[in-house]
Amino acid sequence: MAEPTTPVSALATQICNQISSVFNKPTSQPTTLDLIVEEVAAAATRKGRIFVYGVGREGLMLKALCMRLFHLGLSAHCVFDMTTPPIASPDLLIASAGPGGFSTVDAICGVARSNGARVLLLTAQPESGSSSVKCANVIAHIPAQTMADEEEATATAGGGGGGDGPKSRPLLPMGSLYEGAMFVLFEMVVFKLADVLGQSPEAVRDRHTNLE
DSSP states (O other): OOOOOOOHHHHHHHHHHHHHHHTTSOOOSSOHHHHHHHHHHHHHHTTOOEEEEOSHHHHHHHHHHHHHHHHTTOOEEETTOTTOOOOOTTOEEEEEOTTSOOHHHHHHHHHHHHTTOEEEEEESOTTSOOHHHHHOSEEEEOOOOOHHHHHHHHHHTTTTOSSSOOOOOOSSOTTHHHHHHHHHHHHHHHHHHHHHTTOOHHHHHHTSOOOO
């Protein structure tokens, strides 16, 4: 007889609880949320543009943030879009490297700093010593599991083969917890920025595309 399946609502609750636990961990002051809001607001004050970059699903989360920053009335751009302008000293780059660094993120952070822009790095490994970390003016710590953490845990357990039997399959594999935390964090950022920038819900909606 087949085992009963877990209700969808229970799975959703478990995922939300795992993401919520990331924000329950002790952090330094100011919080990651405050750091991001302060950096974006400061860039807006100095008439700077906001650039975002991340690889894979981290990049997708940052593209979602970029869309909302545009809706908030900011000049926001995804690195590698055909309409992305050159970065300069008044600007801010928001980059993500969950495991601490990636070759492309390292390079882009270096280019941004060499052109005088500020670099805000999101990462789960602020002590990695990567080029991204070294280039960052500000490091926003998201204390969530990434793919690198899972690989390390698997290696420590002997690769998950033999001996102790099959390991339970994680509900949020690889870097999904980090990426889910990014999405929730960015929603909080947008909520707080709307107040800081004096943007009403109507003004935000008015900037949404009508070419759909």
